[in-house]
Amino acid sequence: MGRSMNILKITISTVLLAMIAGCSGSGPMKAYDEATVTDKNQLAIIYLPPDLEVEEVNGIKQDTPFIETGFNEVHVLPGKHNIVLAYERFWGDAASGHLVSSKPVTLTLDVNAGQKYVIKFKVPKDQWDATLLVSNFRPWVETKSGQKIATKSTIGKVINASTDKTSGSSSGLSAEEIVARQKPLEKLKFWWKLADKDDRKAFQKWLKEQ
Numbered sequence: 001m002g003r004s005m006n007i008l009k010i011t012i013s014t015v016l017l018a019m020i021a022g023c024s025g026s027g028p029m030k031a032y033d034e035a036t037v038t039d040k041n042q043l044a045i046i047y048l049p050p051d052l053e054v055e056e057v058n059g060i061k062q063d064t065p066f067i068e069t070g071f072n073e074v075h076v077l078p079g080k081h082n083i084v085l086a087y088e089r090f091w092g093d094a095a096s097g098h099l100v101s102s103k104p105v106t107l108t109l110d111v112n113a114g115q116k117y118v119i120k121f122k123v124p125k126d127q128w129d130a131t132l133l134v135s136n137f138r139p140w141v142e143t144k145s146g147q148k149i150a151t152k153s154t155i156g157k158v159i160n161a162s163t164d165k166t167s168g169s170s171s172g173l174s175a176e177e178i179v180a181r182q183k184p185l186e187k188l189k190f191w192w193k194l195a196d197k198d199d200r201k202a203f204q205k206w207l208k209e210q
Contacts, residue, residue: 028073029064031057037077044078044111047071047118048085052139055104056084056157066192071118078113082106084157085119087137091127100127102134108152109141116144 028045037043048054048071054062057074058081065072074083087102111117121139124130141151195203 027065028075029054029057029062031060031062031074031076031081042078042113043075044113045116046074046076046083046111046141047116047144048074049119049123051087051089052085052119052121053088054083054085056082058082076111078111080108080110082108082158083119085139087121087130087134087139089130091130098127100130100134102137103155104157105137105139106154106156106158107139107141108154108158109149117149118142118144 032043048064050067050069050072052064052072054064054072054074056062057076062074084104084106086104088099089101090099091097107119109117119139119141121137122133124133138153140148140153142148192200192203
């Protein structure tokens with residue numbers, strides 16, 4: 001019994017540490033077949049701020065790394081692409097805060113080889129602003145130099161609509177309601193996002209001790 005329990009603890013700890021590493025940022029989302037690309041200088045890079053969650057690129061489901069600052073990256077081949085994304089941010093504290101999220105939006109854009117782009121949106125100042133934002137979420141795309149490019153924005157998913165995530169806004173849910181609806185791994189990610197640096201260090205120390 002003791003040996004089985006130790007194996008279980010090791011397995012759980014390994015899975016959680018891998019999940020934490022992924023949440024902390026696991027590199028760019030590569031929306032292309034790496035085996036067929038010999039010159040990575042031909043790839044286009046699309047940058048996204050932390051509050052944007054990429055759900056799909058060209059019908060392929062993506063797992064957006066968790067970051068607090070900076071940008072996530074989507075690497076794609078030159079040409080036309082469909083990127084399904086949503087605004088998602090938790091405002092407030094764990095006891096009284098709310099997760100504000102938009103319906104998925106599909107951005108259709110044409111990118112050039114070796115170019116860099118940034119997906120932008122009107123950044124809300126507070127939770128009220130964020131609630132207004134998700135009621136009509138309309139992101140756009142600019143080059144790194146600030147030139148807006150032609151982009152088609154469609155509410156919802158125009159390709160491969162079946163995913164794990166629920167479409168629609170959940171801006172009225174409390175923290176407890178959000179967590180209750182999530183799968184165990186999503187619950188861990190949720191609380192990890194809310195934890196401060198000291199809590200995260202303490203949690204990692206606890207994992208190593210198990």
